[in-house]
Amino acid sequence: MTVSENExxxxxxxxxxxxxxxxxxxxxxxxEKTALLSVDLTNAFCKEGNLASPCAAALIAPATALMRSxxxxxxxxxxxxxxxxRPDALEFGAFAPHAVCGTPEAEAVDEIKALPFYDxxxxxxxxxxxxxxxxxxxxxxAERPQVDTFIIVGDCTDIxxxxxxxxxRGKANAYHLPWRVIVPENCVGTYDLPLDTARKIxxxxxxxxxxxxxxxxxxxxxxxxxxxxxx
Numbered sequence: 001m002t003v004s005e006n007e008x009x010x011x012x013x014x015x016x017x018x019x020x021x022x023x024x025x026x027x028x029x030x031x032e033k034t035a036l037l038s039v040d041l042t043n044a045f046c047k048e049g050n051l052a053s054p055c056a057a058a059l060i061a062p063a064t065a066l067m068r069s070x071x072x073x074x075x076x077x078x079x080x081x082x083x084x085x086r087p088d089a090l091e092f093g094a095f096a097p098h099a100v101c102g103t104p105e106a107e108a109v110d111e112i113k114a115l116p117f118y119d120x121x122x123x124x125x126x127x128x129x130x131x132x133x134x135x136x137x138x139x140x141x142a143e144r145p146q147v148d149t150f151i152i153v154g155d156c157t158d159i160x161x162x163x164x165x166x167x168x169r170g171k172a173n174a175y176h177l178p179w180r181v182i183v184p185e186n187c188v189g190t191y192d193l194p195l196d197t198a199r200k201i202x203x204x205x206x207x208x209x210x211x212x213x214x215x216x217x218x219x220x221x222x223x224x225x226x227x228x229x230x231x
Contacts, residue, residue, distance in 0.1 A: 012213050019185055019228040024069050027149070027182075027230060031074030035147045036067060039081045039131055039154035039164050041112060044105035050096035053191035055208060056155040060111045063153040063187045066230055070151070071117050077147055078117075079140055080108055081154075081164065084125035091128055101125070129159050132167035141171075149180045151230070153187035158215040161188045165224050173223075182225045185216060 028034060041063055043049070045056040067078065083099035084106045085091065092098075099106045106125075112118060126135040141147070152165050165181055172179035192208030199205075220226045 012217060015217065016185070016213055019226060021228045022182070022184075022230045024073065024230050027151075028070060028073035028075060030149075031070075031076070033147055034070070034075050034149045034151070035077035035079065035144065036070050036075060036151045036153070037079045037081060037164065038063060038067070038112070039152065039160045040083055040156070041080070041109055041154050042082050042099060042105065043107055043109060044083060044099035045155055046109050049098050049105045051098045051191070055189040055191050059153065059155060059187060059189050060109055062184075062229070064111050064115060066151070066153060066184065066187055067112070067115060069230070071115075076120065077144055078121040079124055079137070080112070080121050081124045081126055081131045081135060081137065081160070082106065082108065083127075085127055089127055129163060130167075131160055131164040132171075137167070138171075148178055149182065151182045151184070153184065155188065156190035157188045158190050158211040162215045162219065165219050166222065169219075169222055169224050180225060181223075182227060182230075183216065183219055184227050184230050186229045188212075188216075190215075 041056070041060060043052070045051055045053065046060060047057065084101040085099050087100055107113075108123075122140060124135045124137055124140060126133070128134070131137055150168050152161055154161050161183070165183055168179065168181045171177070172181070190208050190212050191206060193203060193206040195205040216226050
């Protein structure tokens, strides 16, 4: 019997509410094998420009808190995957222009820059929503063969964060690598564009809460560990 949409949405609400949490002490027990990857916690999505949103800005505090916790536990593998677009980026056909290279929008938010270990992080720039393409990510991974646990924070849940998590999970599956890919729900999010607003500006609507849930669920379906938080 086919599950009705309402039944599934009720199930999805319960699934999200019941997500487990992970203890930082256990997760960071072998810090040399752990990496934290942040995607698009930049001014373009958090503070200024066409795509900035309160949802992305709200991720700064929990994400930087997790970065501090990881660093204090001895984790030293940090990568910031950030949009840095050409002025004529093909992506601008789908999304309004944003994060052009050399502008403040393409920079990490000040809260990340203020971390005392910011200069120990690797910045990987990307010209598309796909973090694994033309970004140097695979080379960064190859330089760290001992790392088998990857924590992902940032935005958007249904776009770049999702594609990053799936890239890592897919790579692990394809090469039979014993990797853990972990996404803490409180450190990822996506924007909301209501139907009425979308109609007024001629854009496609984007129900943020629903897509956040659905894409987290899809990550879990693919073997990615979706947790409530790492504390």
